[in-house]
Amino acid sequence: MQHAKRVAKNTGILYVQMAITVVLSLYTTRLVLAALGAEDFGIFNVVGGAIAMLTFLNSAMASASQRFMSYATGEGNLDKLKKIFNISFKLHVVIAFILVIVLEIVGYFLFHGILEIETNRIDVAKLIYQFLIVSTFFTVVSVPYDAVINAHENMFLVAVLRIAETMLKLVIAVYITYATGDKLFVYGMLMAALSITLLVFRQVYCHKKYEEVAINFSKYSDKKLFRQMTGFAGWSFLGTSTSMIANYGQTIIINSFFGTKVNAAQGVAVQVSGQLSAFATVMLKALNPVLAKSEGAGNRGLMLKASMLGSKISFFLLMLFFVPVLIEMPYIFDFWLKVVPEYTIVFCTLLLIRKLVEQLFFTLESSIAAVGNIKQFQMYRSILNVFPLIVTYFFYNAGYPPQTIYIIFIGYSILLALITLFYAKRDCGLSISYFMKNVFLRCVLSFGMAFVFSAIPLYFLEQGFTRFISVVVLSFVFFVLTVGLVGLESNERTMFKNIIVSFIKKTKANHG
Template sequence: MSRNADNQRIAKNTLLLYFRMLFTMAVSLYTSRVVLNALGVEDFGIYNVVGGIVVMLSFLNGAMAGATQRFLNIELGRKDEKQLKKVFSTSLIIHIGVSIVVLLLAETIGLWFLNTCMNISENRMHAANWVYQYSVAAFIVSVISVPYNATIIAHEKMSAFAYISILEVILKLAIVFILIVAPFDKLILYAFLIFLVGVIIRVVYGIYCKRYFLECKLIDWRPDKQLLKDMLSFSSWTIVGSLGYIFHTQGIAIIMNLFFGATVNAAQGIANQVNSVVKGFVSNFLQALNPQVVKTYAANEMKAMHKLVLRGCQISFYLVAFFAIPLMLEAPMILKIWLREVPEYTIIFVRLVLLLSLCDSFTTLLGTAKGATGKIKIYQITLTAIGLFHLPFSALFFYLGYPPYYAMYVYLVIILILQLFRIFFVCNSIGLSKKLFFKQVVLRCGVVLVISMCLPLYIHYIGTQSLGNSFLVGISSMISIAIIALLLGFAKDDRSKLLYKIFNKR
C-alpha cells in the first residue's frame, strides 16, 4: 500500500476519533459536575482515591496491553495471518492470568491497605469497601477486553472503536440521571453502575471482534511457548515503565490522602479529568498514528518512520498547547462556570497538571518508536528509576509542611530530566539524529509556544476577570497557536504539503 494511502487512512481515523472525542468531552464535562454535586466533595474524593488503589494493581494489565498492541502491529506489518492468530490467542491467555494475579493482590494487599492505612472517615468506610470491590470487578472486566481493543486498533478500524466509545459515554450519561433520583447510597450505586457499563462494553467489543477478525474467532487455548516467552519478556520491562507512571498518578494520590485527606483527592480528581480531556485529543491522534509507526519499522522503512515520528511529536505538542494554554490562563472562570462550587486547590492543580502534560507531550510518540524495536530493558529501567524520585521527594515536602500542589513542582523537574533521557535512548535506537530532533521538534515547539502566548497573555493581564475576557483569551490563544504552528511549526516540505491540502481542498 502506498504511503499516500497510509496518510489518508491516518487522517480518516484521526477525524473519526476526534468526532468521538468531542462528543465524549461534552458529556464527560456535564457528568463530572453532576456526579460531584450528587456525591459531595468527600465521597467524590473517596471514589477517586479508592479506585486509585485498584489502578495501582493494574500496572500488569497496562504493560500487557502495550505488548499486545506491539506484537499485533508487527505481524500485520509482516502480513503473517497464522502468527497473528497465535498472538491474539496467547495474549488472551496472558490477560486471563493477569486478571487472576490482580484479583489475588487486590483481595489481600489492596484490601488490607484500604482498611488500615487510608485516611477515610469511619462512617464512610463501609461504602469505601463496596466501591473497592466494584472497582476490582470493573478492572477484571477491562483486563479481558484488552486483546479485543488492541485488535481493533491494530487493524485501524477506528470507526468501530469510536462508536463503541460513544455507546459507553451514553451509558455513563444514563448513570448520572439514575444517580440523581436513586434513594440508595449514591457512592455505592455509582461504583456498581460503572462496573455494569464495563460489562456491557466488554460484551460489545467481543461480539464485534469475533464477527470481523479471523484471529478472534479461532482461539487456540494452547499457547505458543516461544511467543509466550517473547511477549512476557517484552512486557516484563514494560511493567517496569508502567510502575513509574502508576507511582506518579495513583501513588501520589494515596500519599496526598494520607497527609491531607479525601477532599484534596477530590481537587486532584477534577484536575485529572480536565487533563484527560486535553490529552484525549492527543491520544486520539496517536491511536491513529501508532500502528503506522510500528508497521513501518517492521517493514524496515526507516526513513518513513522517522518522518512519522518527527511530525507526530510536533503535532502532539501543538494539540496539547491548543487546549491547555487557554485552560491554564482562565482556569478560575472555567472551573467556576463548570462546577459552581470549586474545591480547594483545584485551580492550581488544574494549571500544574496541564503544564506537566504540555512538557511531556512532544516525546509521547517516542515510546511507541522504542517499543517497536523490542529493545526496551535499559530504557525502561532508567526512566522508571528517575521517575521513582517523585514519591519520596513529594512526601518530604508534605512532611515539612508544604501544600499538596508541591508534588507537581517536584514532578515538573523530574519530567524535564526524563525528556532528555527519552530523546537520547530512542534516537539512538531508531537511527534518528538527535540534532535533527531538537531542531525540528524541541526548537520549533518552543518557538511556537513563546510567540503564540504573547497575545493571550496580554489580554489576560490587562482585562478583568469576566466571562467575556475569558472568551477573548481562549479565542486569541487558539488562533495564535494554530497560525504560528502552521507558519513556523513544521519543516518546509511538511508545511508546503499541508498548505496545499488546505487551499486546494475541493
C-alpha cells in the same frame, strides 16, 4: 503520503468522537460532584478512582500486544497473527489473576492504616474497592481484543464505543442526582458494571469480525514467539504498572496528609487534564499502528519521520486547548462548577504543564516499542516512576503544601524525557540535535508566543465572558500563525495542505 492520509482519516473520526465526549464528560463531572459532595467525591477518587487508572493500564498493555500484531501485519503473516492473539490471550489471563490477588492483599493494608476515610464511610469504600477488582479482571483479559481493534485501525468502532460510554456515564450521573439511598455506593456499582459491559461487547465483536481472533491454544502455539512476547509484555507491564502505581500513589499520599477534600480537587484536575489531553491522545492512537507496521516492513526512516511529526502534531493539539484554559482557568472553573474545591486551580495548572512536557516525547516511546528492544528503557523508567512519591513524602513531612507533588512530577517528566531521548538515539537511530531543533524548539517557541499574545486581554479587561471570548479568539488566531510560521517546516506545511485538498476533493466526490 498514503500513511499520512490514513492517519488523518482515523484522527478525523476520533476528533468527531472527542467533540461529543469532552463536553458530555465535563458536564458529567459537574453533576457527579454536585450529587456526591466534595467528601464522597474525594472518597471515590481515592478508592474507585483507581478504576479510571484501568483505562491507562488497558491502553498501555494493549499497545504491547498491538506492537506484535501491527508488526506481523506489516509482514503480511496471518498465521503469525493468530499465534500472537492466542499467546497474548493466555498471558493476559494469567496477569489478570495475579492482579486480583495483589489487589486483594493491597486492599487489606489500604483500609487498615493507610487511607484516611471517615469511619461511617469505610464500609462503602471497601465495596467500591471490590467493584474495582472485578473491573480489573475483565479489563486485563480484554487487552488482546483492544490490541486487535487498534492494529486494524478500526477507529470508527473506537469512536462509537467511546461515545456510548460517555453518554451512559451521563445517564448514571443524572440517575444518582435524583437517587435515594447511598449515592456513592450506587455510583461505584454502576460505573463498574458499565466498564464490564463495554469490554464484553468488544470481545463479541472481535470474534465475529476478525479472522485472527480464534482461540485454539494447541494449534496456534510457538515457543520462540511466546518467549519474545512474554519478555516484551513483561517489561512493558513493569513500566506500565509502576507508572500506574505512581499516578495512583499521588492520590494515596495526598489523602494521607490532607484528607479527602483535597482529593476532590485532585479528581477534578485529573478529569479536566484527561479530557483536554484526549485530543492529542486520539491522534497517537491513530499513529501507533503506522509506526509498528513501518518497522515491520523494514522502513525505519518512515517510522522515525512519522514519530517526530506525531510529537509535533500531538503537542500542537494540546496547545490549541491548553493556552486559553491556562489563561482563563479561574473564570472557567467558577462558571463550570457550583463549588470549586480548594487547590483545584493550582493542581490543574501544574498538571497541564506536566502534560505539555510529556507530550513531546510520547511518540518516541512508541518508536522504541516498535523496534522492540525495551528491556533497559523500561527498567530505568520503572525505577524513575516511583522516585517522585518518595521525594514528595519527605517534602510533605517537612510541611510543604499539597501542590508540591505536582512540581516534583514535572521534574520527573523532564528526567524521563532525557532517558527517552537516549534510548531513541541508541535503538532507533534518532538524531537528537535534529529532534531538539525541529521538534522541541519549534514547539516551545510556538507555545510561548501564542500564550503571551493570547494573554493581552488580561491587561485591559475585567474577568468575565467578554474577556474569555477575547482570549479564545486570540489564542486560535495566534495558534494558527505560530504553528504555521514557526512550528512546521515547509515540507510539513505542504504535506498538510495536500492532505486537506485531498480530503475536500474526496468529500465533494462522495456528495456529488
